[in-house]
Amino acid sequence: MSDPTAPAREPLLTLRGVKTFYGNIIALKGVDLDVHQGEIVTLIGANGAGKSTLMMTIFGNPRAREGTITFAGRDITQMPTHEIARLNIAQSPEGRRIFGRMTVYENLQVGASLDGGVHFEEDLERVCTIFPRLKERLHQRGGTMSGGEQQMLAIARALMSRPRLLLLDEPSLGLAPLVVKQIFDVIRELNEKDGMTVFLVEQNAYHALKLAHRAYVMVTGTITMSGTGAELLADPQVKAAYLEGGRH
Amino acid sequence: MDVFVQQLINGLTLGSIYGLIAIGYTMVFGIIGMVNFAHGDVFMLSAFVALIVFLVCTAWLGIGSIALALFIVMIVAMLVTALWGWTIERVAYRPLRGSFRLAPLISAIGMSIFLSNFVQVAQGARNKPIPPMVQDVIVLWTGPTGYTVALSYKQIIIMAVTAVLLTIFWYVVQKTSLGRAQRACEQDRKMAALLGIDVDRTISLTFVIGAALAAVAGTMYLLYYGVVSFADGFVPGVKAFTAAVLGGIGSLPGAVLGGLIIGLIETMWSAYFSIEYKDVAAFSILAIVLIFMPSGILGRPEVEKV
Numbered sequence: 001m002s003d004p005t006a007p008a009r010e011p012l013l014t015l016r017g018v019k020t021f022y023g024n025i026i027a028l029k030g031v032d033l034d035v036h037q038g039e040i041v042t043l044i045g046a047n048g049a050g051k052s053t054l055m056m057t058i059f060g061n062p063r064a065r066e067g068t069i070t071f072a073g074r075d076i077t078q079m080p081t082h083e084i085a086r087l088n089i090a091q092s093p094e095g096r097r098i099f100g101r102m103t104v105y106e107n108l109q110v111g112a113s114l115d116g117g118v119h120f121e122e123d124l125e126r127v128c129t130i131f132p133r134l135k136e137r138l139h140q141r142g143g144t145m146s147g148g149e150q151q152m153l154a155i156a157r158a159l160m161s162r163p164r165l166l167l168l169d170e171p172s173l174g175l176a177p178l179v180v181k182q183i184f185d186v187i188r189e190l191n192e193k194d195g196m197t198v199f200l201v202e203q204n205a206y207h208a209l210k211l212a213h214r215a216y217v218m219v220t221g222t223i224t225m226s227g228t229g230a231e232l233l234a235d236p237q238v239k240a241a242y243l244e245g246g247r248h
Numbered sequence: 249m250d251v252f253v254q255q256l257i258n259g260l261t262l263g264s265i266y267g268l269i270a271i272g273y274t275m276v277f278g279i280i281g282m283v284n285f286a287h288g289d290v291f292m293l294s295a296f297v298a299l300i301v302f303l304v305c306t307a308w309l310g311i312g313s314i315a316l317a318l319f320i321v322m323i324v325a326m327l328v329t330a331l332w333g334w335t336i337e338r339v340a341y342r343p344l345r346g347s348f349r350l351a352p353l354i355s356a357i358g359m360s361i362f363l364s365n366f367v368q369v370a371q372g373a374r375n376k377p378i379p380p381m382v383q384d385v386i387v388l389w390t391g392p393t394g395y396t397v398a399l400s401y402k403q404i405i406i407m408a409v410t411a412v413l414l415t416i417f418w419y420v421v422q423k424t425s426l427g428r429a430q431r432a433c434e435q436d437r438k439m440a441a442l443l444g445i446d447v448d449r450t451i452s453l454t455f456v457i458g459a460a461l462a463a464v465a466g467t468m469y470l471l472y473y474g475v476v477s478f479a480d481g482f483v484p485g486v487k488a489f490t491a492a493v494l495g496g497i498g499s500l501p502g503a504v505l506g507g508l509i510i511g512l513i514e515t516m517w518s519a520y521f522s523i524e525y526k527d528v529a530a531f532s533i534l535a536i537v538l539i540f541m542p543s544g545i546l547g548r549p550e551v552e553k554v
Contacts, residue, residue, distance in 0.1 A: 085444035097439040
């Protein structure tokens with residue numbers, strides 16, 4: 001899947017022919033995908049298309065049965081999950097998965113545990129500037145916060161490790177439109193100001209396509225389309241399948 | 249009143265030992281959801297290590313200071329037992345991770361049988377005594393009936409060592425990155441791995457810490473009773489497990505609280521009712537508490553809001 005709009009440099013993250021199974025059921029049927037340094041790339045698709053499976057496959061859980069995954073020139077296909085994370089890939093996963101019985105502060109500390117917490121104060125300051133709400137809630141238990149706050153915490157926790165690549169799985173799921181807008185603004189700002197590379201999985205296709213430099217469409221475990229965000233936004237097929245009903 | 253105070257002292261001493269063992273059960277359950285049935289035997293084994301080190305210290309090395317000997321005994325027992333804890337997890341449980349739920353449980357029972365038989369073969373089936381270590385007693389008061397309420401040095405040592413170690417342990421779990429990694433794995437292992445935490449290593453550490461605390465309990469047990477046998481893992485092990493369940497399995501303060509409660513029930517029942525039925529009393533209280541508080545005194549409900 002060569003993309004003429006993609007920058008010519010070596011991609012930061014590359015997937016080639018990745019196949020993932022749950023038992024005998026195939027979930028990813030040979031996915032090819034590139035994420036370049038400094039890009040926002042989005043993957044859109046319906047429920048059950050395999051988007052979250054792809055996110056987790058990058059982290060080796062579940063492990064790809066075929067194909068290769070390369071990050072910054074290293075083959076990470078068979079690497080243990082925690083070692084992949086230590087290459088500075090961070091994920092805000094499906095369902096947020098914050099540590100509910102820890103305080104917001106502790107959640108952020110765990111997020112920062114990779115670099116031994118040397119930049120902790122600085123990074124804490126930074127995520128509190130991005131999400132002022134978290135600052136008010138620092139000593140509250142994660143599990144007692146609202147969905148939007150938990151989502152902010154999940155993203156903030158991922159940012160604490162100063163990732164080279166940020167994976168976001170459905171950050172807009174279940175959130176009020178205003179909060180969704182806020183979170184997408186944050187993603188754009190991170191990318192523009194800090195040059196953060198972002199790989200975003202979304203069902204909210206309209207917002208995701210408007211935000212992303214490039215995009216992929218996934219249907220039942222296969223990438224069916226790719227192009228710039230604007231191209232896909234204008235594509236009649238994408239419009240019919242993912243943008244109908246004026247969900248923006 | 250005199251009897252009550254005396255039994256309170258005795259109960260808290262016994263409860264300290266149960267509490268230390270109970271932490272090992274509750275931590276392992278918290279992180280991998282498994283009851284480590286071999287933990288009582290790890291405790292028994294640690295008492296034997298303590299016994300051997302004590303004899304080496306006094307008979308061979310000629311260390312005259314009991315305090316120094318006791319300190320060396322405890323440190324060596326903690327290190328050796330921690331190594332056992334690490335090995336047991338590595339050999340008996342880790343290969344079964346991801347297998348069906350009962351597999352590690354059966355493996356734990358097997359490990360329990362192995363440990364008690366190993367000690368029986370290696371050390372003999374008889375009770376092993378040590379010369380009394382700390383004999384002094386502080387007489388608090390003598391009641392009108394002539395009943396003497398006393399606090400022995402042994403009891404002071406046991407309660408003080410338990411308090412100090414629990415404080416250190418609490419600090420490690422609450423305030424260090426190691427403790428945070430441990431709690432993160434307990435709550436969501438998959439997410440912990442996504443944040444770069446080595447889950448297998450954290451589980452190993454949990455076994456190491458649990459075994460080290462059991463070794464403190466083993467040393468204290470030996471100090472208190474002055475005798476240990478290969479079969480001594482079972483009853484204290486079951487009591488400590490009961491304590492963990494009573495306090496709310498998975499809860500660390502619950503384990504200590506449960507230990508103290510079980511210790512107190514046992515001693516109070518022995519004093520006021522019949523000593524033969526003390527275990528029945530302890531387990532009956534457990535049954536009653538669990539009927540009304542299924543997740544234990546400080547436990548959290550099984551189902552959590554997602």
